[in-house]
Amino acid sequence: MAKTIKLSPSTLDITRIVVHQIPKHKKDQQDVQPRYSEQESILSDGLRSFFKEKIVQAFKGHNAYKIVYNDDSVSEVPALIVSTLLGNDFVENSKSMAKSLFGIQSGSNSAGILVVMYATVDSNNSCIVFKLEGDEGAQLAFDEKTKTISINEVKDLMLTKRTKIFKVALFVNREDFQCKYDGVTVDYQNSLKNKKDSSSFFIDDFLGCKPFKDPKIITKDFYNITKAYINTVEDPIKRTKYLEDLNSYVQKNVPRISATEYAEHYIAEAEEQDAYISFMKTKKFPVTSFVKDTIDIANKVQRLTVTFSNGISIVGEKGSFKKKVKLVPVEDGQTKAEIVSKIQKVE
Amino acid sequence: MIKVDEIVSAWTTDEKLYHKLGDCVTKFIKSEISYYEIHPEITFRTKDLLSLIKKIKKKVKEKAYGYNSLSDKLGVRIICSFTDDLDKVDSFIHSNFLVVNKQYKNEEIGPQSLGYLSNHYDLQVSPLHSFFKNKSELHGLTFELQVRTLNQHVWASTNHILLYKREGAIDKGLKRRIFRLLALYEIADDEFAEVNKLLGSQQESIAHQILNELEGKIYRYAKVDFDRELALDNINAILGYLSANPIMKELPVRLLEFVDKNEAKIDGIFEDYRERLHEVSLITQPEIFLIWYALDNAYHTLSSKWDNDFDSDDLELASTLWGIDF
Numbered sequence: 036m037a038k039t040i041k042l043s044p045s046t047l048d049i050t051r052i053v054v055h056q057i058p059k060h061k062k063d064q065q066d067v068q069p070r071y072s073e074q075e076s077i078l079s080d081g082l083r084s085f086f087k088e089k090i091v092q093a094f095k096g097h098n099a100y101k102i103v104y105n106d107d108s109v110s111e112v113p114a115l116i117v118s119t120l121l122g123n124d125f126v127e128n129s130k131s132m133a134k135s136l137f138g139i140q141s142g143s144n145s146a147g148i149l150v151v152m153y154a155t156v157d158s159n160n161s162c163i164v165f166k167l168e169g170d171e172g173a174q175l176a177f178d179e180k181t182k183t184i185s186i187n188e189v190k191d192l193m194l195t196k197r198t199k200i201f202k203v204a205l206f207v208n209r210e211d212f213q214c215k216y217d218g219v220t221v222d223y224q225n226s227l228k229n230k231k232d233s234s235s236f237f238i239d240d241f242l243g244c245k246p247f248k249d250p251k252i253i254t255k256d257f258y259n260i261t262k263a264y265i266n267t268v269e270d271p272i273k274r275t276k277y278l279e280d281l282n283s284y285v286q287k288n289v290p291r292i293s294a295t296e297y298a299e300h301y302i303a304e305a306e307e308q309d310a311y312i313s314f315m316k317t318k319k320f321p322v323t324s325f326v327k328d329t330i331d332i333a334n335k336v337q338r339l340t341v342t343f344s345n346g347i348s349i350v351g352e353k354g355s356f357k358k359k360v361k362l363v364p365v366e367d368g369q370t371k372a373e374i375v376s377k378i379q380k381v382e
Numbered sequence: 383m384i385k386v387d388e389i390v391s392a393w394t395t396d397e398k399l400y401h402k403l404g405d406c407v408t409k410f411i412k413s414e415i416s417y418y419e420i421h422p423e424i425t426f427r428t429k430d431l432l433s434l435i436k437k438i439k440k441k442v443k444e445k446a447y448g449y450n451s452l453s454d455k456l457g458v459r460i461i462c463s464f465t466d467d468l469d470k471v472d473s474f475i476h477s478n479f480l481v482v483n484k485q486y487k488n489e490e491i492g493p494q495s496l497g498y499l500s501n502h503y504d505l506q507v508s509p510l511h512s513f514f515k516n517k518s519e520l521h522g523l524t525f526e527l528q529v530r531t532l533n534q535h536v537w538a539s540t541n542h543i544l545l546y547k548r549e550g551a552i553d554k555g556l557k558r559r560i561f562r563l564l565a566l567y568e569i570a571d572d573e574f575a576e577v578n579k580l581l582g583s584q585q586e587s588i589a590h591q592i593l594n595e596l597e598g599k600i601y602r603y604a605k606v607d608f609d610r611e612l613a614l615d616n617i618n619a620i621l622g623y624l625s626a627n628p629i630m631k632e633l634p635v636r637l638l639e640f641v642d643k644n645e646a647k648i649d650g651i652f653e654d655y656r657e658r659l660h661e662v663s664l665i666t667q668p669e670i671f672l673i674w675y676a677l678d679n680a681y682h683t684l685s686s687k688w689d690n691d692f693d694s695d696d697l698e699l700a701s702t703l704w705g706i707d708f
Contacts, residue, residue: 043705045650084658091702101708219708298682306627308682323708 037214040156040207042094044087049163051075051125051153052086054184055133056175057166059146069137071130073182085190086152090163093203093221097295099323101216101247102204102238110243111135112164113217116206119162125153132164139240144168148175148189159211165203166237167192202237204244216247235290250328256320257294258285258332264314271370272362275341277301279356282336285329286353293324341372349374384438389449393431400428400456403507403520407458410513414478415460416605418470419598423461429454453483453504456525461535465575468501471529479505482524500530500538533571537564589617592634596668599641603652604659604666616669616691620676623687627680640675648674651703664696665703673700 104113129151147168206218280301404426441447483504507514
């Protein structure tokens with residue numbers, strides 16, 4: 036049976052850390068190169084705690100999701116991660132990761148700092164990779180004597196410039212957790228910028244990974260389980276609203292969606308948001324994000340049908356119901372539906 | 383005839399060792415007795431030279447007695463809130479020390495004798511115990527441990543000053559008054575224990591029920607005392623947020639199950655922050671368990687109202703420490 040990855044500052048122990056600088060550059064620009072640390076950085080207890088808390092914070096919320104190495108990817112990074120997880124060539128592997136990142140970045144990618152950690156989660160080996168980026172992100176001092184970039188400066192950058200960890204991935208050995216995935220990741224900026232494209236530069240191109248669950252299947256499951264929850268809601272008007280909102284939500288122009296986000300955006304009362312999340316958990320559905328693919332539910336989400344007990348049904352096209360049909364509760368649990376429009380066709 | 387010079391010389395050497403023993407034993411008890419979900423006051427003292435010599439002089443008149451006969455060169459004292467705690471401490475002692483001798487003095491004392499006395503133990507650290515195994519210099523040293531309630535302590539302190547060694551000379555009238563006083567102390571202890579039990583079993587506010595249940599837990603994990611008034615205010619505020627949430631109906635039973643189920647995780651958090659509790663003072667209050675429970679089961683309800691009474695950084699911290707499961 037699969038073991039849960041329990042990630043918290045007390046289960047996470049960072050044992051090794053190394054930092055590399057990845058400058059902004061144009062494709063084929065030869066005069067700009069990454070600056071590699073030749074050695075790992077020394078971590079004081081205070082720094083260790085700082086990074087542990089920041090990493091856990093990055094994974095909190097609903098944006099994290101499970102990933103697997105993509106066999107079709109040309110990225111070298113999965114092999115470097117596997118080698119690192121086995122305890123081999125930590126610094127060299129991290130340099131190769133930095134080189135790989137630099138190699139695939141183009142002028143549109145921000146400069147940044149790549150941090151690689153060898154860690155344990157609940158005493159099981161783990162490799163953590165994160166990228167800090169921003170306009171001023173790549174201006175860190177390099178100690179020529181130790182050939183390292185100061186990890187203290189990375190901390191300062193995160194504190195003074197309020198640079199958050201937006202792209203992070205944590206990898207484990209499948210055998211340790213008896214699981215079928217290789218890690219978890221968060222790429223906040225992907226959901227903000229590349230709204231149309233579900234592929235992520237950091238996760239797909241650099242890390243060579245793909246979502247653990249088939250987006251078609253998980254999207255269909257999400258839709259069906261959420262619909263099952265909606266059917267438990269007593270108020271029929273609310274049920275109609277929630278279902279129409281669900282249809283709109285899964286068709287939003289974003290690469291990833293989540294049950295938590297649906298709850299926060301479309302369910303008004305906090306208590307009901309919790310009830311929905313609790314329902315999803317009892318159905319073993321993850322409440323963190325997943326990459327969506329609506330192909331298998333396309334027919335369902337395009338229109339909404341409300342059928343009344345008197346035999347009358349109202350069918351609304353995508354997104355039109357809320358605007359064009361007024362539902363009002365009347366006596367004895369009945370609902371009055373009001374449509375103001377011209378009758379176009381009767382058949 | 384005792385040789386004072388030899389005693390002085392021996393004690394000058396040994397006193398440091400016994401002090402180390404006292405320090406070590408006290409730290410161990412303070413840390414480990416929290417697993418019994420109590421938070422007694424624990425102190426130690428090494429005997430001062432003068433009273434050590436006087437005791438030997440006194441005892442030597444009764445029997446063969448010397449420096450090595452003294453079992454209270456180090457005295458450790460545990461003062462408990464309630465008589466029920468004495469049994470817990472007794473169980474703790476037998477589980478963790480070598481008991482050379484023990485006296486449950488109140489069981490031994492006759493009805494006509496004056497006294498309201500604590501439990502006394504002559505103990506040694508066990509060379510096999512993981513905490514003491516590597517402290518070989520402390521092995522074989524005997525020390526005295528007194529365990530008493532607060533009332534026994536008050537009685538012992540007052541009695542020591544007023545009446546010690548004067549029992550035979552006290553006239554009947556005065557003796558009668560002392561018995562009356564003594565009875566008050568004993569009755570007070572019994573009543574405290576009984577009232578404490580009744581308070582626990584009575585229908586009281588859910589906030590008080592939760593605080594009562596979590597009190598032992600915070601001793602167990604944080605191993606420090608907490609601010610009761612603050613705890614009650616905070617618990618009341620959080621329960622106010624949860625009032626319309628179905629999880630309210632399950633409190634405090636589900637909350638306690640949650641704490642027990644997550645024992646290893648909670649232990650890990652406290653061990654990780656043991657030396658830095660001042661940075662995360664929120665987790666030294668019993669309401670932290672309620673916060674973690676609500677984060678797991680009613681996150682949106684809690685977070686939507688948290689800012690009404692608390693700093694949002696505190697929720698962020700509580701949430702980070704609790705972590706995330708994948």
